[in-house]
Amino acid sequence: MNGSRSKSVVLWTLVTIALVTLSAPTIVVLGASFTGGNIITFPPDGLSLRWYARISQASDLRNAFLRTLHVATVCTIVAIPVGTLAGIALAKYAVRFEKTIQIYLLLPFTI
Template identity: 95%
Template sequence: MSGSRSKSIVLWTLVTIALITLSAPTVVVLGASFTGGNIITFPPDGLSLRWYARISQASDLRNAFLRTLQVATVCTLVAIPVGTLAGIALAKYAVRFEKSIQIYLLLPFTIPLIGSGIGLMLVFGKAGFLGQLWPVGIACCVINLPFMIWAVTASATGLDPDLELAAANCGAPPLQVFFSVTLPAVMPGVITGSLLMFILALNEFLVSLLLVDARIVTLPVLIYNSIRSIITPDLAAISVVFIACSAVAIFLLDRLVGLDIFLKSK
């Protein structure tokens, strides 16, 4: 980066404010979860792991977390084939009505979440699917599908079509071309997309809130329902589960594809 001193001062001031704002809730939740007192105070009442001991005993929290994992798994397992195929098709082929199809596939982003959530609630309700977990997973998949398609198209545009032709020319039938040339080439996109889908479904709140009932609450909904005016540290300790999942996802993303992939221009 080149430039004058005033430039770095202005840039760094804004970036520092952004960094503090971004990190403050995470840091505070982490800190609060280790407090020794019954309520979160400043300065804290010493350090302890008692809230972790407490949440590990609570079966409703554990079950809610397992349900959330289930939802995220359904979402990811559906998104991988659907998004990969659509992404490759959009990136590689000259499709008729391409523009319309793109706009259509962006619907999950243009329709507000509350609209999508209520629409899916009515659809699943009519079909009698409510009260189960898999519709929540499908719903999370639908609303985040553009992320998966983006990730795949981004890596598929880097694939030289001549490679596939060369494979076919050497006698590879279509499926073999797909599995040994096309798929490996878009793999970084598939990995990025599926990690995003998993983590977004894990955190999905509004659509879960609309689609679950009291028997099958997911963890974000449970946390939301438990937030009261008095702030107790056990919620902070559960929230750390999400921070840990987030950290694992970032680590995997960085190891498998590199975080820099998000900086690449198309």
């Protein structure tokens, strides 16, 4: 039992280090985006929402965001029933080429 506990502690330590390492750049950029200066710096010179106001005023970015939101909504509406039905079929019935179909359905997770 002592060996499995030490393995668990090591595993959680590695997972924590990986999550901090992967999250740190995003947290730094997010913090730097609130700067009040003309150049984005970290730590911020002052706190301001100026950059977010400028982004919201850019019509091209707003249109791109709305288009992306529309595409994501349509994809979600299609993917949920298709994925649910495929999962039920693979779990309930003996399907020919079951492993191949499972691999095909899980491919997006590898990207």
